[in-house]
Amino acid sequence: MLRVLIFFLLISVSCSDEELEIYNTIGGDFVLHDQFGDKYQLSEHNGKIRLLFFGFTHCPDICPTTLAEVQEVWQQLSTEQQQQIEILFASVDPERDSSDLLRDYLGSFDLPVIGLRGSDAEMLEITAKYASFYEKVSLDSALMYTIDHSSQTFVIDRRGEIRGWVAYDQPPSALLELLNRLL
Amino acid sequence: MSSLRVLLLLTLVIACSDEIVSPVGSDDSQSPYSEVLEIEDARARTSRPPHANSAAFMTLINNGNEDLVIVGVKTPRAKVAELHTMLQEDDKMKMRRVERLVVPSKGELELKPGADHLMFFELDKAWRIGDKLKLTLLFAKYPEQTVTLEVEK
Numbered sequence: 437m438l439r440v441l442i443f444f445l446l447i448s449v450s451c452s453d454e455e456l457e458i459y460n461t462i463g464g465d466f467v468l469h470d471q472f473g474d475k476y477q478l479s480e481h482n483g484k485i486r487l488l489f490f491g492f493t494h495c496p497d498i499c500p501t502t503l504a505e506v507q508e509v510w511q512q513l514s515t516e517q518q519q520q521i522e523i524l525f526a527s528v529d530p531e532r533d534s535s536d537l538l539r540d541y542l543g544s545f546d547l548p549v550i551g552l553r554g555s556d557a558e559m560l561e562i563t564a565k566y567a568s569f570y571e572k573v574s575l576d577s578a579l580m581y582t583i584d585h586s587s588q589t590f591v592i593d594r595r596g597e598i599r600g601w602v603a604y605d606q607p608p609s610a611l612l613e614l615l616n617r618l619l
Numbered sequence: 620m621s622s623l624r625v626l627l628l629l630t631l632v633i634a635c636s637d638e639i640v641s642p643v644g645s646d647d648s649q650s651p652y653s654e655v656l657e658i659e660d661a662r663a664r665t666s667r668p669p670h671a672n673s674a675a676f677m678t679l680i681n682n683g684n685e686d687l688v689i690v691g692v693k694t695p696r697a698k699v700a701e702l703h704t705m706l707q708e709d710d711k712m713k714m715r716r717v718e719r720l721v722v723p724s725k726g727e728l729e730l731k732p733g734a735d736h737l738m739f740f741e742l743d744k745a746w747r748i749g750d751k752l753k754l755t756l757l758f759a760k761y762p763e764q765t766v767t768l769e770v771e772k
């Protein structure tokens with residue numbers, strides 16, 4: 437009886453993975469550097485599920501909110517599940533976000549985030565591949581400039597393919613649901 | 620000793636009924652009450668390295684017959700304080716400074732992440748979780764309102 441149950445469970449789990457669409461017209465491999473200066477190539481980390489978010493450290497609202505929501509989801513996962521996931525925060529502010537700053541900023545969250553950075557040209561190319569966008573905007577404000585940017589969190593599977601994303605205004609449960617279908 | 624206790628108890632009772640009766644200079648009230656304007660759920664966000672900025676949020680309830688127009692904000696904890704809004708275009712979020720925020724009459728304005736909010740730059744030092752800070756809202760035709768709020772995650 438238990439075996440049947442487990443079998444059934446396995447089937448339903450793998451089926452639910454199949455149901456998730458593969459968005460292979462967007463996304464793809466990239467090479468950047470992490471907050472410790474080490475090279476990070478997406479394909480070299482295949483085998484892990486990746487969460488990818490474009491942001492910047494001076495981002496006052498969207499980025500900390502998103503990271504806090506990811507943290508909420510993270511805490512609902514078992515250690516074993518956590519070990520299958522990498523959280524990627526790719527900076528779209530190459531000018532200000534040094535690796536030191538990324539390290540300090542991400543270190544302030546109780547979450548193992550890999551901060552990624554590259555040149556402006558590299559980031560423009562990568563965001564374009566990910567159907568994303570960022571643009572430096574000077575504000576009539578004390579903030580020297582801000583960066584308008586796409587605010588969704590991409591969910592990338594173990595083979596490096598995008599299997600979905602969560603918009604900024606979606607609840608953390610939406611991210612958890614996506615993850616559960618890939619875990 | 621026991622009279623002090625009674626007094627303390629009395630103070631508590633007064634503080635509790637504060638919401639119904641008019642306020643008597645409550646010092647560190649989280650939700651200052653006035654006939655016209657109520658402020659609820661006021662909180663600030665902790666700053667993160669490089670501690671360049673932070674934000675504050677709250678719900679303002681306008682019981683009056685006229686719109687209340689917020690024209691500014693200030694706090695001793697930051698040199699620059701601004702009113703901001705967030706525009707959403709598809710999946711893009713664009714933060715912009717605005718001159719005023721309106722609390723509609725018989726309505727409310729919710730300042731929250733991803734929407735209208737109060738924004739601070741040139742912080743005196745890091746805004747740590749648990750810090751209490753004073754913040755004053757300036758209105759076009761209404762006395763300024765000072766709230767004490769706590770810094771949260």
Ligand SMILES: [Cu+2]
Nearest residue numbers: 496703714738
């Ligand atoms: Cu803002």
